[in-house]
Amino acid sequence: MSREGNEKLDPQFIDKLASFLGFDKDRVQHLFEKNYLAQNWGKYEYIFRFDKEISHIERGTVIYEKDGSFEIIMGFPKIRRAMVLDPTIKKHFSGLEKVAVEEKMNGYNVRIAIAKDEILAITRSGYICPYTTQKAKEKLNLKFFDDFPELVLYGEMIGPDNPYVPKDIYGIESVEFYIFDIREKNSGKPLTISRKQEILEKYGFFQVKFFKKIPMETAAEEIRKIIRELGEKEHEGVVIKDPKMVLSPLKYTSSQSNCSDLRHAFKFYNETGRDYMLSRIVREGFQTVEWNEDKTEFEKRCMQLGKSILDPLRESIQNVKNGQRLYEEARIRVKDLKTAADFEDYLKRLGIDAIFEEPQLVGEEYLIIIKKINKSTNDKTQAIWQGETW
Amino acid sequence: MSREGNEKLDPQFIDKLASFLGFDKDRVQHLFEKNYLAQNWGKYEYIFRFDKEISHIERGTVIYEKDGSFEIIMGFPKIRRAMVLDPTIKKHFSGLEKVAVEEKMNGYNVRIAIAKDEILAITRSGYICPYTTQKAKEKLNLKFFDDFPELVLYGEMIGPDNPYVPKDIYGIESVEFYIFDIREKNSGKPLTISRKQEILEKYGFFQVKFFKKIPMETAAEEIRKIIRELGEKEHEGVVIKDPKMVLSPLKYTSSQSNCSDLRHAFKFYNETGRDYMLSRIVREGFQTVEWNEDKTEFEKRCMQLGKSILDPLRESIQNVKNGQRLYEEARIRVKDLKTAADFEDYLKRLGIDAIFEEPQLVGEEYLIIIKKINKSTNDKTQAIWQGETW
Incomplete structure (x- = not known):
C-alpha cells in the first residue's frame, strides 16, 4: 500500500x-x-x-x-504464537532454565529513536507518524536519546487518544508509551531484560508489566493462571522471553482478546481478512482442549464466541438498514492544531478515508474525533438491503 | 484439479x-x-x-x-443466493405475479442423460462418476431416455450411501435421485415447472418437494415460514423459481443448514476455504436482522453458531491429541464389486486420498466404508501438539 x-x-x-x-x-x-x-x-x-x-x-x-x-x-521482529503452551514453550526455549513473562499490551506498535538529530516515532511499516512523533516528544524523557543515541525504544502507544487502537482498559486518560524492548541501531540486537529494565527505570519510562521468571517445568501452568487473570480484565496476553534475549520471544493470548479481535473483525466483515478471523477462532479450539474445560466452561466459551461474532455483525447490518454509515471512531488530542492537520494529511497519503470533526477545547488541548469510513462493508451491506445477491 | x-x-x-x-x-x-x-x-x-x-x-x-x-x-447454472428475502425476491423476479418454491435438498449434484447410447451420471465438474452412473441405472426408469433422448435430468443423489454428501435426514435407506430440473441438450433450456412435473410423475421419478406458488407480495413472509419448518428438520432450504423458468432461480437457506456447513468446515479447519466459512457466518447475521429476532432468539442463535464452530474444532483437536487421524467417513453400497473398484480408481484419478475398507455383505449387496483422509488439518494439528507455532 x-x-x-x-x-x-x-x-x-x-x-x-x-x-x-x-x-x-x-x-x-x-x-x-x-x-x-x-x-x-x-x-x-x-x-x-x-x-x-x-x-x-x-x-x-x-x-x-x-x-x-x-x-x-530494524523493524519489529515477528513474534511467533504458541497455539498451546505445552509443549511449545519447552520446545521453543529448549536449553533455558527459566523464561521471563511480560504482558502483551493492546496498543499501536511504534519505535522511537533519534535519527539525524530528530526524534521520530516510526510505525510498524516504517512510516513516520506525525501525531505519534509529537506525543512521544511530549511524553518521553528525551534525555535518553542524548545519552543513548544508538538505542531504539520498541513500544506500544496505549490509551483512548491513540487513533489506531483506542483502548480504555488500561486506565490511561490520554496516551502513554509502554516500552517492551530496547534494541541497538543497525544490528537490531536487543538488550537483556535486566539491562532494559534498568534503563527504563532510570529515565522513568513506562514499561509493560513484568510478571516473573518461571522455571520451564511450571511455565505452562503458571502462564495459564496469568492468562486467566489478564483475560478477566480484558487484557490481551503475554510475551514469553528468554531473559538474555538470545532466543526469540513467543506470544500467547487470552480468550477475551481473541473475542475482542473477532468483535472488531465482524463489525467490518467485508474488510477484515478471512485468515485473521479464522486464526482467532482456531485459537479458542486449542485453548479449550489444552485447558481441559468441562461442559459449563465450554458452553460459556461457545456463547462468548457466538456473541463476539453475531453481535457486531447484527449491529452493522441493522445500522446500514437504518440508513447509517459504518465507521470506526477514534480520537486524537493535540496541543497544537498543526499536529492534527499534519496527521490528517498523513492519513490521506496512506489512502485512509477519515473524517476529522471540529476540534473541542479540553483544558489546554484540543480533542478531535476521527471517523474512519469502512466503505467496503458499508457498500456490500447496503447492496444486500437493496436486493443484491451475495 | x-x-x-x-x-x-x-x-x-x-x-x-x-x-x-x-x-x-x-x-x-x-x-x-x-x-x-x-x-x-x-x-x-x-x-x-x-x-x-x-x-x-x-x-x-x-x-x-x-x-x-x-x-x-450444459453444466449446472450457478444459482444466486438471496441474503435477505425482502426485497431480493421482488427485485430479482420483478415483473412476475408469482414465484414457485421448491425444496433445496442437500445431496450431490448430478446430471443424468443418454450420450451416444450410454446412460451417464455427470458430476458438477463434468466427470463421469462410475458409482453414481451405476446407481442411476439401477434406480431410474430408463424408458425416459428412450422417449426423450434430447433431455437431461438435473438432480441430487441423496442418502447415506452417497459417498460425497452422506445425509440421514431424508429417511432414505441407501440412495435415491431427486430431480429438480429437466433441460434440453445443447441449448440447456429448462422445461417449465409444470411440464417438468408432468414428465417426472409419468416416469415415477422422485422430485424435490414443491411447496407452492406464492404471490410476490407475501413471498418473503411465506418463505420465512417454510424455512423455519425446514430448519427444524435440519433440511437445507429452498430454491425460488420463475414458474416458466425464464428468469434464473434464487436460493435461500435455513440457519441449521449454515450451522451444519460450519460444523463440517471447522472439523477440517485447515482444509476448508476461508470464504466458505465466512459466508455461512454472515448469512446468520442477515437472517437475525431480517427476522427481527428478540433477545431469546438471538441468544439461541449465538449459542448455536458458537457450538457449530467450537464443537467440531474441539473434537478434531482432541482426537489428534489422542493420536487419532482425522478423516471423513462415507460409504457406498454396490451389487457388483467391480463398481467399487472403478470408483476407487476414479477417486485416485481425482487425487482424493481415500481408504476403502473390506466390503460387508448386506442382503444381496456390499456395503463399503470409505475413509477420506484430511491430511492438511491432521498435519497442522499434530504439529501444534508437538510444539510448533501457528
Whole structure:
C-alpha cells in the first residue's frame, strides 16, 4: 500500500546504498522501482523504509544517510504464537532454565529513536507518524536519546487518544508509551531484560508489566493462571522471553482478546481478512482442549464466541438498514492544531478515508474525533438491503 | 484439479470442434493445452468437459461427437443466493405475479442423460462418476431416455450411501435421485415447472418437494415460514423459481443448514476455504436482522453458531491429541464389486486420498466404508501438539 512514489534518485546514492547493504546495484534499483524500498515524504523524505521483507531485513526497517554512511533502525521482529503452551514453550526455549513473562499490551506498535538529530516515532511499516512523533516528544524523557543515541525504544502507544487502537482498559486518560524492548541501531540486537529494565527505570519510562521468571517445568501452568487473570480484565496476553534475549520471544493470548479481535473483525466483515478471523477462532479450539474445560466452561466459551461474532455483525447490518454509515471512531488530542492537520494529511497519503470533526477545547488541548469510513462493508451491506445477491 | 492429460488430438477434430463452437482453432487448441477443455479417461475418453467457464459455457459442461456433429450437455447454472428475502425476491423476479418454491435438498449434484447410447451420471465438474452412473441405472426408469433422448435430468443423489454428501435426514435407506430440473441438450433450456412435473410423475421419478406458488407480495413472509419448518428438520432450504423458468432461480437457506456447513468446515479447519466459512457466518447475521429476532432468539442463535464452530474444532483437536487421524467417513453400497473398484480408481484419478475398507455383505449387496483422509488439518494439528507455532 505504498502510495508515495520515490523521487528520482541520484545514481551515486544508489551505488553507495548498494555497497552498504552488500546488494547488487541493480537489485537496489529494482527495490526502488517496485517500491519495496520507498521514501517517506515531506520533511522525512530522507528516510527510506523497506515495504517488504528483503534478505532477512524485516519489513518496516528504515534506513537513512548519516555521517557519510547509513544508519538502520530494524523493524519489529515477528513474534511467533504458541497455539498451546505445552509443549511449545519447552520446545521453543529448549536449553533455558527459566523464561521471563511480560504482558502483551493492546496498543499501536511504534519505535522511537533519534535519527539525524530528530526524534521520530516510526510505525510498524516504517512510516513516520506525525501525531505519534509529537506525543512521544511530549511524553518521553528525551534525555535518553542524548545519552543513548544508538538505542531504539520498541513500544506500544496505549490509551483512548491513540487513533489506531483506542483502548480504555488500561486506565490511561490520554496516551502513554509502554516500552517492551530496547534494541541497538543497525544490528537490531536487543538488550537483556535486566539491562532494559534498568534503563527504563532510570529515565522513568513506562514499561509493560513484568510478571516473573518461571522455571520451564511450571511455565505452562503458571502462564495459564496469568492468562486467566489478564483475560478477566480484558487484557490481551503475554510475551514469553528468554531473559538474555538470545532466543526469540513467543506470544500467547487470552480468550477475551481473541473475542475482542473477532468483535472488531465482524463489525467490518467485508474488510477484515478471512485468515485473521479464522486464526482467532482456531485459537479458542486449542485453548479449550489444552485447558481441559468441562461442559459449563465450554458452553460459556461457545456463547462468548457466538456473541463476539453475531453481535457486531447484527449491529452493522441493522445500522446500514437504518440508513447509517459504518465507521470506526477514534480520537486524537493535540496541543497544537498543526499536529492534527499534519496527521490528517498523513492519513490521506496512506489512502485512509477519515473524517476529522471540529476540534473541542479540553483544558489546554484540543480533542478531535476521527471517523474512519469502512466503505467496503458499508457498500456490500447496503447492496444486500437493496436486493443484491451475495 | 484436472489430473488427466489430454491425449494427442487429431487436428481435424480440433477444426471441427472449433467450427461447432464458433471459436478460433487456436483458441480451442489453447483450451486443450491449458486443460480448460479436458478429456475424461478410460471408456469415457470421448467425453470432453469444460474445466473453466468459457464464453458463457458453464464450467462442467460436457461435449462429445455424435452423428457427425457434436452434442452438448450444459453444466449446472450457478444459482444466486438471496441474503435477505425482502426485497431480493421482488427485485430479482420483478415483473412476475408469482414465484414457485421448491425444496433445496442437500445431496450431490448430478446430471443424468443418454450420450451416444450410454446412460451417464455427470458430476458438477463434468466427470463421469462410475458409482453414481451405476446407481442411476439401477434406480431410474430408463424408458425416459428412450422417449426423450434430447433431455437431461438435473438432480441430487441423496442418502447415506452417497459417498460425497452422506445425509440421514431424508429417511432414505441407501440412495435415491431427486430431480429438480429437466433441460434440453445443447441449448440447456429448462422445461417449465409444470411440464417438468408432468414428465417426472409419468416416469415415477422422485422430485424435490414443491411447496407452492406464492404471490410476490407475501413471498418473503411465506418463505420465512417454510424455512423455519425446514430448519427444524435440519433440511437445507429452498430454491425460488420463475414458474416458466425464464428468469434464473434464487436460493435461500435455513440457519441449521449454515450451522451444519460450519460444523463440517471447522472439523477440517485447515482444509476448508476461508470464504466458505465466512459466508455461512454472515448469512446468520442477515437472517437475525431480517427476522427481527428478540433477545431469546438471538441468544439461541449465538449459542448455536458458537457450538457449530467450537464443537467440531474441539473434537478434531482432541482426537489428534489422542493420536487419532482425522478423516471423513462415507460409504457406498454396490451389487457388483467391480463398481467399487472403478470408483476407487476414479477417486485416485481425482487425487482424493481415500481408504476403502473390506466390503460387508448386506442382503444381496456390499456395503463399503470409505475413509477420506484430511491430511492438511491432521498435519497442522499434530504439529501444534508437538510444539510448533501457528
